[in-house]
Amino acid sequence: MNIGIYGGTFNPIHLGHMAAARYAAQALALDLLYLIPDGVPPHKDLGEGAPTPEDRLAMVRLAAESLHLPRGEAAVSDLEQHRAGKSYTVDTLRALHQKFPKDTLWLLMGTDMFLSFHRWREPEEMLRYCGLCAFSRSQWDREELFRAQREFLERTYGARVTTITLPQLVEISSTQLRALLSEEAPGSEDCRGGKFLAPPVYGYILRRRLYGTGEDLTRLPLAKLRPVALSHLKGSRIPHVLGTEDTAAALARRWGADEETARRAALLHDCTKRLSREEQLALCRKYSIDLDEYEKKELKLLHAKTGAAVARAEYGLSEEAASAIRWHTTGKPDMTTLEKILYLADYIEPTRDFCDLRELRRLAFEDLDRATLLGLTMAVRDLQVKGMVLHPNSVRARDYLKGRLA
Ligand code: ATP
Numbered sequence: 001m002n003i004g005i006y007g008g009t010f011n012p013i014h015l016g017h018m019a020a021a022r023y024a025a026q027a028l029a030l031d032l033l034y035l036i037p038d039g040v041p042p043h044k045d046l047g048e049g050a051p052t053p054e055d056r057l058a059m060v061r062l063a064a065e066s067l068h069l070p071r072g073e074a075a076v077s078d079l080e081q082h083r084a085g086k087s088y089t090v091d092t093l094r095a096l097h098q099k100f101p102k103d104t105l106w107l108l109m110g111t112d113m114f115l116s117f118h119r120w121r122e123p124e125e126m127l128r129y130c131g132l133c134a135f136s137r138s139q140w141d142r143e144e145l146f147r148a149q150r151e152f153l154e155r156t157y158g159a160r161v162t163t164i165t166l167p168q169l170v171e172i173s174s175t176q177l178r179a180l181l182s183e184e185a186p187g188s189e190d191c192r193g194g195k196f197l198a199p200p201v202y203g204y205i206l207r208r209r210l211y212g213t214g215e216d217l218t219r220l221p222l223a224k225l226r227p228v229a230l231s232h233l234k235g236s237r238i239p240h241v242l243g244t245e246d247t248a249a250a251l252a253r254r255w256g257a258d259e260e261t262a263r264r265a266a267l268l269h270d271c272t273k274r275l276s277r278e279e280q281l282a283l284c285r286k287y288s289i290d291l292d293e294y295e296k297k298e299l300k301l302l303h304a305k306t307g308a309a310v311a312r313a314e315y316g317l318s319e320e321a322a323s324a325i326r327w328h329t330t331g332k333p334d335m336t337t338l339e340k341i342l343y344l345a346d347y348i349e350p351t352r353d354f355c356d357l358r359e360l361r362r363l364a365f366e367d368l369d370r371a372t373l374l375g376l377t378m379a380v381r382d383l384q385v386k387g388m389v390l391h392p393n394s395v396r397a398r399d400y401l402k403g404r405l406a
């Protein structure tokens with residue numbers, strides 16, 4: 001296997017890091033790429049008020065899920081966070097060499113790191129374990145500089161060095177980015193720092209109020225609520241939630257509901273879905289949520305209640321929007337227009353392909369009640385066929401509409 005190792009302080013990890021990782025994974029034909037945020041950086045002082053190593057690790061995890069490598073897999077290692085003292089790369093490489101003695105290791109780095117590599121701790125030992133892959137970081141990085149350093153490392157340590165020039169440069173450093181983030185006015189649509197970040201990483205920063213962002217989370221403009229919502233999700237669920245947002249907005253326009261409210265509800269409808277059973281139950285205690293016997297049995301049913309509570313309490317969503325989240329999984333008799341819109345949007349958004357949705361997609365824009373009835377009928381049948389927990393609210397919702405439309 002070809003294994004890439006990309007370490008850094010990642011304070012925070014930005015699109016420059018991600019573009020470089022993606023390109024290097026392709027150029028080196030990597031099977032596995034490790035992103036490794038350091039615990040205590042050996043060569044810089046993070047200063048007071050800097051995010052904790054856990055926050056930096058959490059952001060790297062979100063970035064890894066959004067990386068979409070052209071080949072191979074991305075993984076995040078917390079190796080350096082568990083080691084006492086400064087994080088020296090030589091210790092990390094020794095550990096990875098022990099773990100993967102037969103594989104080819106590549107240490108990835110930008111120009112600045114490459115040019116100072118001989119001054120790191122134990123360059124000779126490091127180069128016994130890995131080859132170096134250096135990528136240019138800006139248009140000022142000259143091939144001559146690279147060449148001189150490459151030849152020096154080859155000559156002195158017998159190093160194996162590959163240098164690559166990134167086809168698209170993202171000229172940003174974490175230092176510049178932190179300054180941009182701290183200049184964003186809270187409550188405004190200004191995302192001058194955010195545009196250099198993967199949306200879930202940006203959302204995490206806003207949510208934890210890192211780098212001086214200081215947003216009031218209950219009054220976020222849509223442009224900031226969106227990344228915040230994405231930071232709650234597994235990477236694989238992001239297209240679904242963005243699809244639900246757009247579909248809910250289109251249905252709101254069609255049926256005269258408030259488009260922005262529909263978007264907010266859709267963005268947060270799965271905001272607790274990623275949580276474990278224990279975390280969900282902790283939220284139930286925090287927000288005094290009672291559970292019925294079905295919800296106790298089936299984790300999937302729980303996230304609608306906890307999601308509504310979080311959306312209302314933490315993100316200031318209106319009762320109307322929170323209620324749409326509350327009922328988006330099961331439905332209930334006598335739903336509001338927004339409740340029907342979110343129920344259907346979740347079902348028919350473009351990335352859904354679990355069954356034939358053509359008729360339901362058409363009907364959703366033609367007759368909201370009949371579409372909701374069809375959606376409920378399909379959902380009930382599907383759960384019965386699969387022998388899964390069927391909440392009676394769905395049956396009641398279906399029968400209510402059947403009676404009304406008869
Ligand atoms: P800081 O400004 O805090 O030093 P940084 O942006 O340089 O942050 P680091 O965490 O120090 O980020 O860097 C990790 C690695 O990523 C280093 O090898 C660095 O050379 C490389 N790197 C940083 N920014 C970019 C970028 N825009 N494009 C490509 N590589 C980058």
Ligand code: MG
Nearest residue numbers: 009112173174
């Ligand atoms: Mg740096």
